[in-house]
Amino acid sequence: MEKKNQYMEVAYQLFVDGENGQEMTEEATKERPFQFITGFGVALDAFEQQVAGLQKGDSFDFTITHDQAYGDYRDDLVLDLEREVFSINGHFDHEHIYEDAIVPLQNEEGNRFYGRIVEVGEEKVKVDLNHPLAGEDLTFKGTIVENREATAKEIEHLVAHMAGGCGCSCDDCNGGCDHEHHKHHDGCGCGHCH
Numbered sequence: 352m353e354k355k356n357q358y359m360e361v362a363y364q365l366f367v368d369g370e371n372g373q374e375m376t377e378e379a380t381k382e383r384p385f386q387f388i389t390g391f392g393v394a395l396d397a398f399e400q401q402v403a404g405l406q407k408g409d410s411f412d413f414t415i416t417h418d419q420a421y422g423d424y425r426d427d428l429v430l431d432l433e434r435e436v437f438s439i440n441g442h443f444d445h446e447h448i449y450e451d452a453i454v455p456l457q458n459e460e461g462n463r464f465y466g467r468i469v470e471v472g473e474e475k476v477k478v479d480l481n482h483p484l485a486g487e488d489l490t491f492k493g494t495i496v497e498n499r500e501a502t503a504k505e506i507e508h509l510v511a512h513m514a515g516g517c518g519c520s521c522d523d524c525n526g527g528c529d530h531e532h533h534k535h536h537d538g539c540g541c542g543h544c545h
Contacts, residue, residue, distance in 0.1 A: 361402055367484065434472075
């Protein structure tokens with residue numbers, strides 16, 4: 352039976368298939384592990400299922416298929432948006448909108464998400480809304496740094512953040528906004544982003 356409300360710290364290396372075999376794309380070290388509480392949807396379900404039953408000090412090596420991770424890469428999620436969308440006070444935001452920049456966006460319903468700028472044209476800006484790891488099978492190799500019952504304060508803090516009550520910025524994240532295996536694209540998790 353899967354335990355909920357377990358506080359976990361996981362050190363890992365994440366590999367994807369590259370042109371020359373497996374390539375490491377991300378790392379969470381023992382000094383700056385990925386931290387989460389089980390049962391809250393912070394980590395990918397398939398990732399959480401693989402590590403939740405392990406004990407502190409246990410090692411792991413498993414692969415999550417792309418359909419269990421971020422799905423297929425979808426061409427329909429690459430959009431051409433008007434340059435005005437990226438203008439502030441009538442001026443195009445050259446400081447933040449450039450090729451390969453990751454930018455926060457918001458749709459008509461107020462949902463927030465991130466997109467990668469593919470190309471900045473004279474009239475349009477091409478934005479890729481696919482997750483950076485869409486279409487990739489993810490291989491995780493690492494160690495359980497901590498696995499214990501979460502405290503009420505830790506759960507309260509997480510719930511407050513998920514409701515938008517956390518004042519953290521992505522600069523507060525352990526290692527920055529580079530841990531991509533999370534479901535959320537709504538900002539910093541005060542320990543990791545996305």
